[in-house]
Amino acid sequence: MMKRLAIILLTVVVFLAACSLESPVKKDQSGKTNKKKSDITIGVSISTLNNPFFVSIKNGIEKEAKKNGMKVKVVDARDDSAKQTNDIEDLVQQQVDYLIVNPTDSSAISSAVESANHEGIPVITLDRSVDKGKVATFIASDNVEGGKMGANFIIDQLGENAKVAELEGVPGASATRERGKGFHEVADQKLEVVSKQSAKFDRAEGLNVAQNMIQAHPDIQAIFAHNDEMALGAIEAIGDKDIIVVGFDGNEDAMKSIQNKQLNATVAQQPDVMGQKAVTSILQLMDGKKVDASIKIPLKLVTQ
Numbered sequence: 169m170m171k172r173l174a175i176i177l178l179t180v181v182v183f184l185a186a187c188s189l190e191s192p193v194k195k196d197q198s199g200k201t202n203k204k205k206s207d208i209t210i211g212v213s214i215s216t217l218n219n220p221f222f223v224s225i226k227n228g229i230e231k232e233a234k235k236n237g238m239k240v241k242v243v244d245a246r247d248d249s250a251k252q253t254n255d256i257e258d259l260v261q262q263q264v265d266y267l268i269v270n271p272t273d274s275s276a277i278s279s280a281v282e283s284a285n286h287e288g289i290p291v292i293t294l295d296r297s298v299d300k301g302k303v304a305t306f307i308a309s310d311n312v313e314g315g316k317m318g319a320n321f322i323i324d325q326l327g328e329n330a331k332v333a334e335l336e337g338v339p340g341a342s343a344t345r346e347r348g349k350g351f352h353e354v355a356d357q358k359l360e361v362v363s364k365q366s367a368k369f370d371r372a373e374g375l376n377v378a379q380n381m382i383q384a385h386p387d388i389q390a391i392f393a394h395n396d397e398m399a400l401g402a403i404e405a406i407g408d409k410d411i412i413v414v415g416f417d418g419n420e421d422a423m424k425s426i427q428n429k430q431l432n433a434t435v436a437q438q439p440d441v442m443g444q445k446a447v448t449s450i451l452q453l454m455d456g457k458k459v460d461a462s463i464k465i466p467l468k469l470v471t472q
Contacts, residue, residue: 199290199453211264228443249276256280273340297342314435315350334364337394374401396422
């Protein structure tokens with residue numbers, strides 16, 4: 169009898185343990201809510217606030233949220249994917265109503281996005297996509313088309329077969345992959361790419377990497393940078409050499425550099441519009457309306 173009772177008790181313990189290991193059931197992620205706007209809190213994770221482009225995104229979010237009486241919590245990942253993952257997990261624990269993420273690395277933060285999914289928190293990504301997890305909408309410029317625009321500008325200025333170098337963004341970021349893809353779709357056919365290396369979207373890195381490129385390939389005629397910060401670093405490295413530089417973003421410093429006849433061109437985005445569009449998408453979700461899976465913000469080429 170005692171033996172039979174022990175077996176029954178052991179079976180119950182194993183069953184309860186198995187139940188406790190089961191993954192939590194995903195909650196509804198439609199985003200529809202009966203909450204008032206003033207009761208809504210938006211969690212925002214930005215890849216880095218050390219870059220004017222992402223500061224403009226943040227400002228666009230805050231401006232639109234303030235207009236609608238909504239609260240915003242902003243965290244800065246400082247270009248550290250591990251920190252960003254922890255930041256997002258913290259926002260999830262704080263039970264924000266919606267989450268806007270500008271990823272440092274499209275793959276590395278996937279688990280954090282999935283955590284938000286399990287808690288039923290709708291996620292919107294800006295500028296860079298996420299590899300895994302459910303996203304209500306991805307808002308960005310057409311980075312592939314922007315890369316093509318940069319390559320075509322160089323061809324217009326120098327003709328075909330010109331020798332060019334490429335300053336790549338943060339490895340793993342979707343913007344890096346897409347801008348590079350667009351650039352190479354044109355450059356591999358009509359230009360000679362003699363060097364390419366990551367400068368991590370950073371101005372100081374852009375300066376150092378461009379210096380090394382020019383020393384190794386003194387016949388470089390143009391540099392295409394995946395963002396303006398790296399392009400401005402390249403301008404410093406070039407000095408008085410006759411090398412065309414094309415950036416990407418259209419930030420304030422880049423526009424000033426173009427006016428001063430230094431930077432030759434930039435593929436200009438509208439980061440403040442991205443931020444505003446993220447909040448208006450949340451308003452649609454709150455009303456139970458559908459939003460497009462991908463929203464493209466127009467680009468334009470700004471030249472001297």
